[in-house]
Amino acid sequence: MIIAFMGNDGSGKTTIAKEFVGIFSDLGFKVIYRHEHQYTILKFLFGIIGMERVQSERKRMIAEKRESWKYILWPYLVWFDIFMSMIYFKLLKRREVVIMDRYFYDSFVSFKYLGCLTRTSEWLYLHSPKPDMGFILRVEPQIAYIRKRSTHTYCRSFYEKQTRSYLQLAKVLGIRAIDTDKKVSDVIDEALEAFQGRMLNAILRKGVQNGVLFSVMKKYRIASSFSILARAFERRRERLETTLSCIKDFFEKNGIRHYSIVKTLRSDTWIGNDVDVIVTTEEFNRIVNMPKSEWFCAHCSASNPKPSEKGKIDIRILSSLPIDLHSYVGWRNNVLISSQDVLKKECLVRGLNDLYFANNQMNSVIIALTHVFEKGFVTLNEYHFLKDHFNPEFLKDQFPRLHDMISDYIHWIERASNSRQQLSYPIFVPMSIIVKCYFQLLFFSRDKCSDIVWKLRAFIRDIAFMAFWRVRYTVKSKLPFEVTASALQT
Numbered sequence: 001m002i003i004a005f006m007g008n009d010g011s012g013k014t015t016i017a018k019e020f021v022g023i024f025s026d027l028g029f030k031v032i033y034r035h036e037h038q039y040t041i042l043k044f045l046f047g048i049i050g051m052e053r054v055q056s057e058r059k060r061m062i063a064e065k066r067e068s069w070k071y072i073l074w075p076y077l078v079w080f081d082i083f084m085s086m087i088y089f090k091l092l093k094r095r096e097v098v099i100m101d102r103y104f105y106d107s108f109v110s111f112k113y114l115g116c117l118t119r120t121s122e123w124l125y126l127h128s129p130k131p132d133m134g135f136i137l138r139v140e141p142q143i144a145y146i147r148k149r150s151t152h153t154y155c156r157s158f159y160e161k162q163t164r165s166y167l168q169l170a171k172v173l174g175i176r177a178i179d180t181d182k183k184v185s186d187v188i189d190e191a192l193e194a195f196q197g198r199m200l201n202a203i204l205r206k207g208v209q210n211g212v213l214f215s216v217m218k219k220y221r222i223a224s225s226f227s228i229l230a231r232a233f234e235r236r237r238e239r240l241e242t243t244l245s246c247i248k249d250f251f252e253k254n255g256i257r258h259y260s261i262v263k264t265l266r267s268d269t270w271i272g273n274d275v276d277v278i279v280t281t282e283e284f285n286r287i288v289n290m291p292k293s294e295w296f297c298a299h300c301s302a303s304n305p306k307p308s309e310k311g312k313i314d315i316r317i318l319s320s321l322p323i324d325l326h327s328y329v330g331w332r333n334n335v336l337i338s339s340q341d342v343l344k345k346e347c348l349v350r351g352l353n354d355l356y357f358a359n360n361q362m363n364s365v366i367i368a369l370t371h372v373f374e375k376g377f378v379t380l381n382e383y384h385f386l387k388d389h390f391n392p393e394f395l396k397d398q399f400p401r402l403h404d405m406i407s408d409y410i411h412w413i414e415r416a417s418n419s420r421q422q423l424s425y426p427i428f429v430p431m432s433i434i435v436k437c438y439f440q441l442l443f444f445s446r447d448k449c450s451d452i453v454w455k456l457r458a459f460i461r462d463i464a465f466m467a468f469w470r471v472r473y474t475v476k477s478k479l480p481f482e483v484t485a486s487a488l489q490t
Helices: 012-027 041-048 051-064 069-092 102-113 118-124 141-148 156-173 184-192 195-210 213-220 223-253 281-288 360-375 378-388 392-398 401-404 408-418 431-443 453-475
Strands: 002-005 031-035 097-101 131-137 175-178 257-261 274-277 300-302 312-317 324-328 328-331 334-338 349-350 355-359
Touching: 002 012, 002 069, 002 102, 002 360, 012 031, 012 097, 012 156, 012 184, 012 195, 012 213, 041 069, 041 141, 069 102, 069 118, 069 401, 102 118, 102 156, 102 360, 131 156, 156 175, 175 184, 195 213, 213 223, 223 274, 223 312, 223 324, 257 360, 274 281, 281 312, 281 324, 328 360, 355 360, 360 378, 360 392, 360 408, 360 431, 360 453, 378 408, 392 401, 392 408, 401 408, 401 431, 431 453
Parallel strands: 002 097, 002 131, 031 097, 131 175, 257 355, 274 324
Antiparallel strands: 257 274, 300 312, 312 324, 328 334, 349 355
């Protein structure tokens, strides 16, 4: 996706472009920012000629506007450099977002002002490949002159002429023009409203997949661009509160005091698919054996515990989020962390509706285990949570054998957390690490589940699913267990 910001000097191109770099990075995209003078091929020529000489010639061309073969050739070289960059981005960086601070048309307007264009070079610029989304930013010439008078020597008439040229270009090429003589957040809102169809779906999907859409809306104050989703989020919050009220009423009515809500609230700007609750084995069996009429509310249903997951049951409540009730943290009847460990007093905190929630350290351990044995990928929301709260020493002290079993994964988390390289999220855990952790699990047993043959069959099945999910994400950008934008609105 190539997004280009064009316009006169002082119109706010760099300011708005960098804001969009932040927005798309925070949504989980890998972003490439390219400025006008970040040449691709010409930089090698500059290295031979020398940058001082190039700058000197450029200033002379601007000041004198002389006709010379060098000045006629220069627009062709610039066009070719930008064109080859576009080919590179289109072919090799298709999954990334490229933010262009200036585009072909900015060079066209500048060269036309300097009188360097021939009929052929003018045709080339006007028929250059269009960006996927382009904006011409405009501001009153007087404001542009004031903004740039400390760094530029142009008079006010220059800005007036350039502004007219850009507005005419916007009309001829059908590019959206945006007035930047207002707050930055208002400019961003107006620009985002132009995204439709495939590009809008890609933005929403990435933000929803990574659990960061609403935090980005809040950070950049762009709620009006996605007002429907903002209202949907409030409705989803109401459904969460209804679910928590049902849980509280049920637990108080039946004297269930030992429980913990896990994984559900990692931030105040995201709500997942369901509410995960851990209770003791005794309480779990008591709840499962209760008559359905005495369950969480009058309008709920539940699936029977699967043979492969005897300590888990899914409960669905009308107009609320589903509840996943667990008696342990584990994988297919393999108890990795017992309910007694999760329900220790020091691992609990009071949260919404005065209910008990797992603290951040325990939550981070549970989330980390989920990535290895259930999902195989980390979303941006989860990555931030693990980076802030995951403590390998806590895991090692509390669960030494578990720590040794997933030590390679722990090292991978630490490397990813300390990396300064920008990545596209979600990021997938390397299959070599997952396979190694699964093989460790074959010989790990805290309970009665020690059938290695059964584990191996389940292991092959899960690895096949994870491999399929990776291929599907590459082709369709679809994750398992994801909250879709349409689901948010229901």
